[in-house]
Amino acid sequence: LGRLRGMPHISRVSAWSAGDVIAGITVAATSLPQYIAYAELAGLAGHHGLRASGPPIVAFALVTSAPSLCIGVTSITALMAHSTLKGAEYKEAHGDERWMDLLGAFSVLVGVVSVAL
Numbered sequence: 001l002g003r004l005r006g007m008p009h010i011s012r013v014s015a016w017s018a019g020d021v022i023a024g025i026t027v028a029a030t031s032l033p034q035y036i037a038y039a040e041l042a043g044l045a046g047h048h049g050l051r052a053s054g055p056p057i058v059a060f061a062l063v064t065s066a067p068s069l070c071i072g073v074t075s076i077t078a079l080m081a082h083s084t085l086k087g088a089e090y091k092e093a094h095g096d097e098r099w100m101d102l103l104g105a106f107s108v109l110v111g112v113v114s115v116a117l
Contacts, residue, residue, distance in 0.1 A: 031053070032050065032053075034073075035049035035050055035052070035053040035073065036049045036050060037049070037075070038073045038074070038075060038077075038078040039052070039078070041075060041078040041079050041082060042078040042079075042081050042082050042087070042103060043082050043087035043088070043091060043099060043103075044096075044099070044100060044103065045096075048100065049073075052107075053073075056071065056111075057071065081103060081106060081107075084106075085102060085103070085106060087099065090102065
């Protein structure tokens with residue numbers, strides 16, 4: 001680390017690293033139960049919420065430089081997806097796997113429209 005001190009951008013990053021790690025752990029600890037609950041609100045098993053939480057956050061980190069913008073699923077969007085797509089009826093008619101496919105396609109479509117706007 002001593003050799004990196006001559007590089008201002010590297011030393012600045014290392015000064016923030018401890019705080020960023022603590023912030024990341026804190027956000028993960030509070031977000032993981034929410035992702036489980038939101039998946040269940042959308043009509044999926046809770047573990048699907050955990051599996052789906054990572055890729056959007058990584059994609060957001062790669063394409064933006066906004067340091068303080070909240071992203072992610074909320075209880076309202078989970079309930080709206082379940083209601084709009086008639087989750088209970090669809091799952092009964094087509095099964096859980098097809099429901100997951102439909103929710104995935106719906107999520108991608110909402111993301112594309114959001115970026116376009």
